[in-house]
Amino acid sequence: MISSQALAALRRTLAEERVLTDAASLLHYGRDWTRYIEPSPAAIVFPLDVDEVRALVQWARACGVALVPSGGRTGLSAGAVASRGEVVVSFERMNAIRDFDPLSRTVRCQAGVVTGALQTFAEERGLYYPVDFASSGASQIGGNIATNAGGIRVVRYGMTRDWVAGLTVVTGTGEVLELNLGLNKNNSGYDLRHLFIGSEGTLGFVVEAVMKLTSPPPPTRVMVLGVRQLGDIMAVFGHFAGEARLQAFEFFSDQALAQVMAAQGVGAPLDERWPYYVLLEFEAAGDAEEARALAAFAHCVEQGWASDGVMSQSLAQARALWRLREGISEAITPRTPYKNDIAVMISQVPDFVVRLDAILSRDYPDFEVLWYGHIGDGNLHINVLKPQDWALPAFKSACEQVNRQVFELVRAFRGSMSAEHGVGMLKRDYLNVTRSEAEIALMRGVKSVFDPDGVMNPGKLL
Numbered sequence: 001m002i003s004s005q006a007l008a009a010l011r012r013t014l015a016e017e018r019v020l021t022d023a024a025s026l027l028h029y030g031r032d033w034t035r036y037i038e039p040s041p042a043a044i045v046f047p048l049d050v051d052e053v054r055a056l057v058q059w060a061r062a063c064g065v066a067l068v069p070s071g072g073r074t075g076l077s078a079g080a081v082a083s084r085g086e087v088v089v090s091f092e093r094m095n096a097i098r099d100f101d102p103l104s105r106t107v108r109c110q111a112g113v114v115t116g117a118l119q120t121f122a123e124e125r126g127l128y129y130p131v132d133f134a135s136s137g138a139s140q141i142g143g144n145i146a147t148n149a150g151g152i153r154v155v156r157y158g159m160t161r162d163w164v165a166g167l168t169v170v171t172g173t174g175e176v177l178e179l180n181l182g183l184n185k186n187n188s189g190y191d192l193r194h195l196f197i198g199s200e201g202t203l204g205f206v207v208e209a210v211m212k213l214t215s216p217p218p219p220t221r222v223m224v225l226g227v228r229q230l231g232d233i234m235a236v237f238g239h240f241a242g243e244a245r246l247q248a249f250e251f252f253s254d255q256a257l258a259q260v261m262a263a264q265g266v267g268a269p270l271d272e273r274w275p276y277y278v279l280l281e282f283e284a285a286g287d288a289e290e291a292r293a294l295a296a297f298a299h300c301v302e303q304g305w306a307s308d309g310v311m312s313q314s315l316a317q318a319r320a321l322w323r324l325r326e327g328i329s330e331a332i333t334p335r336t337p338y339k340n341d342i343a344v345m346i347s348q349v350p351d352f353v354v355r356l357d358a359i360l361s362r363d364y365p366d367f368e369v370l371w372y373g374h375i376g377d378g379n380l381h382i383n384v385l386k387p388q389d390w391a392l393p394a395f396k397s398a399c400e401q402v403n404r405q406v407f408e409l410v411r412a413f414r415g416s417m418s419a420e421h422g423v424g425m426l427k428r429d430y431l432n433v434t435r436s437e438a439e440i441a442l443m444r445g446v447k448s449v450f451d452p453d454g455v456m457n458p459g460k461l462l
């Protein structure tokens with residue numbers, strides 16, 4: 001908790017009405033979408049510009065109080081949970097989009113710009129911001145950058161990192177850095193921009209970013225295919241990747257589908273139910289692309305990799321098919337799922353999933369385990385549902401037991417313990433699955449350079 005003097009100084013740093021300490025605000029802004037750690041912030045503040053963020057960092061250093069950045073609070077690793085009396089810095093009021101440059105195809109966004117607002121801004125100018133996920137209506141650009149958000153189109157467009165042309169950050173020493181200046185080419189030494197992308201607010205806070213835009217994609221079609229065996233999904237991927245320009249390649253299990261159907265009252269995509277489904281989206285500017293994709297589907301059926309399929313005939317149908325995949329996370333939220341977000345090299349996925357399935361079926365006989373994710377990127381979201389009669393701590397520790405085997409497998413495959421959700425507090429203890437002790441020591445060293453007093457989102461990532 002902060003002292004009354006420190007709180008008074010905070011109220012002098014920002015206008016009084018932009019410092020909140022009421023219980024409802026502390027709960028609302030003190031946490032993200034995770035529910036494993038109780039929030040307990042001292043105050044919530046709403047800066048309006050870079051100078052105010054700098055003043056907040058100076059205040060934090062002087063008073064010895066930590067700051068936690070808060071965007072759309074859609075994170076899944078407790079990277080934006082304030083559980084130890086920190087002051088939460090919400091970027092909600094810093095949501096201006098400006099300096100659109102049609103020739104460079106860039107635009108400057110304050111950290112609090114909602115992802116969907118940037119997508120709409122681009123669309124209104126005949127352009128496209130391609131990073132997309134189910135939470136795009138709430139997540140903010142600053143948070144996307146701090147966690148290097150991925151989503152459903154990584155297979156075609158890459159991660160948030162690939163769309164950041166410039167970055168303005170306030171470091172833990174209160175310094176303002178303008179990184180890469182929006183340039184397309186800039187080989188002038190270390191690219192500190194990339195150090196801040198994915199750093200989860202532990203080095204400094206992203207306050208503004210110059211984001212790249214691109215041409216909109218041609219019309220697309222969505223297919224959902226029924227698949228009998230997990231191991232066949234990547235055969236479907238390999239074939240389609242050669243035959244079509246893929247915009248997305250996702251999968252989900254029938255158990256995951258059942259959760260969406262129950263929660264949202266939607267129907268199954270195919271006449272019969274299959275153990276797994278592939279959802280893929282491909283570019284179809286004309287009939288030729290569509291015919292080629294249909295032939296690819298026929299080939300997958302002939303080979304026995306897929307059993308049935310459906311293709312969207314309209315935007316509304318495409319959206320309805322996507323809802324089956326994108327609705328999973330929200331549908332299962334009431335079951336406080338234990339989440340794993342792991343990745344291996346794409347070529348290793350077939351072997352990896354067979355080995356993972358063996359562990360999960362053996363060690364989780366009593367829990368419902370859902371499989372889904374961005375399998376075309378080698379990224380699986382394994383969600384274990386909490387039975388209603390289990391208390392959260394007991395459930396968490398049961399999952400952590402199984403985690404040991406899961407992460408030993410990830411380590412053996414030289415995979416990632418957090419493919420896109422970040423490390424936060426929930427995955428911190430597993431960092432060494434993917435990073436060597438030498439790397440972690442260097443990361444700590446980097447942290448101490450940018451944040452010598454440890455006031456920037458401490459306890460996250462490291």
Ligand code: 2HG
Pocket residue numbers: 134151325326328329339340341373374381382383
């Ligand atoms: C998704 O791909 C999100 O739907 C959430 O990254 C994944 O709920 C999850 O584990």
Ligand code: ZN
Pocket residue numbers: 151373374381420
């Ligand atoms: Zn995801």
